Amino acid sequence: MANGKFIAYHRVSTAKQGASGLGLEAQREAVTGFLNGGAWTLVAEVVEVESGKRNDRPKLAEALALCRLHGATLVIAKLDRLARNVAFISGLMEAGVDFVAVDFPQANRLTVHILAAVAEHEAAMISARTKAALGAAKARGVKLGGDRGNLPKVARQGHAAGLATRQERAARRAADLAPIIASIRAGGVESLNGIAAELNRREIPTARGGTWSAVQVGRVLERGA
Template sequence: MRVGYARVSTAEQKTGLQTDALTGAGCERIFEETASGAQRDRPELMKALEFLREGDVLVVWKLDRLARSLRQLIETVEDMQTRGIGFISITEGIDTTSAGGKLVFHIFGALAEFEREMIQERTKAGLKAAKGRGQRLGRPAAMTDTQIKMARSMKAAGDLSAAQIAEQLGVSRATLYRHL
């Protein structure tokens, strides 16, 4: 069975163009939704995915109707494939029920994985370069060296409790103890 999913982002938009194409593609049931593609929680998409059975095919008018990011798209389609469900995107001509469609989709997946790895490499290189320039990485220190010296001298004087010293320095007791 071919099952369609149509989505528009705002109430002013209509799904007519998509539903016409989905009906023309042989969809017997169409789930329609008004929701941003960036939202992960889309009730009609969830209903459509739950409705699908092994051997069925989910059909969308365009890839961006199913997912906003390539990662989200790949995760959704891979989940369907493990359940024996095909996927068709009319506009892009992708059909995972055919060998050529599977190839195109796997190329998309490989490109997405490549992109993730490139981002990781650039991030690591940037952190290494910053560290090499002596830049301190991570969260800023809660206490300056001056505050630590003041705290030590206040504690040595013995006139104030740890809570009072922390309050005067504007830090928590835990932070004070960590630096002492």
């Protein structure tokens, strides 16, 4: 039984849509059937006409942005509607958006396991190469080891990295909000209070899940939205 907010993403290839049985209506019916029976909200539906072999799909990027803005889950009818390669799924996971495939609901968890296995293998390979390089350096007489007494510097570096991560998240959210705010302005709303009210009317929460105020809108605009 489905619960929460969802953004539906449908991808169709016009040349194959009729013959494959994976047309737009079939995808809509599959998603509707999956969501039926729970306390769910379908916030938006995004349709893209594109080849599954390409990764640069603007409508999918739009759907992911909507998911982040609304705190929603991306729902698709079939797993192959999303991508046919692990690299793309990895990119999706890095986007910070949960997704579910109607025909294979376990794919979300399974994909994470697969990516973890791949990452673990790569980490082991990197570790092996690093050890080999250190061994070769030691054989050449290179003194190994670093300054272990400079903990304040390490702490400052950790703080800077955390700050950079927060700034990156804020910038990404501002970018997600940019087309939404632009559409609000195009409708004649220019004041910060007016934009905040419209964002609240559209049920788009703030980064912390609250309601918008003029001050918060101003901060987003300062970041380039």
